[in-house]
Amino acid sequence: MLKSVFHTSWTVDNLDRSVAFYRDHLGFELVGTRERQGVEIEMVVGFPKADLRIAFLRLPGAPVGISGHHLELIEYRHPRGLRLAIRTCDTGSAHLALETTSIREDYERLSRAGVTIVSEPVTFKGGVAGEVLALYLRDPDGFTIELVQVMPPTAA
Template identity: 50%
Template sequence: MRGVWHFSFTVADLDRSVAFYRDLLGFTLVHRQEQDNAYTRRLVGHPDAVLRVAQLAVPGQPRGVSTHDLELVEYVRPRGRPRDPARHLPGAAHLALTVDDARAEHARLAAAGVTFVSPPAEITAGVNTGGYACYFLDPDAITLELVQPRASVAGRVYAQNDHVRRPDDHR
C-alpha cells in the first residue's frame, strides 16, 4: 500500500448529496461525471451499471496523486434499496471530520436541519481525552462524526500542516 486514493459513499440522489457535502460541510466539488461504459460495469460487477459520480475535496488539505478525498456515487442502474444504517452492524462505517469547535458546528448544522445522534460530548477516556465529538447523519443516513481534538493534539496537527489555519489564529 502506498496511500489512500479516496473513500466513497453510495447515495440515493447525487445532487442532494453534493449540496449537503459542498454547501453545508464545506467540501469543494472537484469533478462530476456519468459512467456508462464497459470498464465501470466490470469494476462494480453489474453488467448493466450506469453511475453518476461526484468527486469532492476537503479544502486546504495536501493533494497527493488523487485530486479528491470523497467520491459520491449514485447508481442510476441498477437502483438499490436503502440499507439499515445502524452503526452497530458489521460493515457499517463512518467518516470523522476535524473541526475547531464541535459545539459551534453542531449548532450551525442543527439549525440547518441536520440530524444528530447526540450533541457534542466531551471525550473522557482513551487517546482523545479532552476533545469533543458527536455523530450526525447525511441525507442517506450515513454516519458522520465531528471531532474537536484536545488542544495539545490540535496544536501538533496544525503545526505539521502550517497552511491550515490554527484554532488560535484569528487572521
C-alpha cells in the same frame, strides 16, 4: 505495496442532494463530476449495464488531483439499489470522522439547518489524542458522519 488512501466512497440515492449537503453544510468543495458507463465500469463494479454518476469532493486546502484524499459519492442510475437501514452497531456499517476546530459552533449551525444530529458534543478523556469532543450526525441518506475536536492540553 500499498502506498496511501486514495479516496473514500459510498453510494447515495440522489447525487445532487448529497453534493449540496456536503458542500453547503460541511464545507467540502466539489472537485468534479463524471458519468461512467461501459465495459470497464461494469467489470469493476460487477453489474452489467452499470450506469453511474460520480462526484469528487475535498476539504478546502486538501491537494487537488490524485495525491489528495477525496470523498467520492456515487449514484447508481442502473442498477438502482435498495436503501439499507444500517445502524452504526451493525457489522459492515461505516462512518466518516471529520476533525473540526469548533464543534459547538458546528453543532449549533447544523442544528439550525435541520441536519439530523444524534447528540450534542460529548467529551472523551484519556484517549490516544487526549481530550476530544465528538458527535455523530447523519447525511441525507442516513450515513454517519462524526465530528471530532481535539482539545488542547490544559496547563497543570
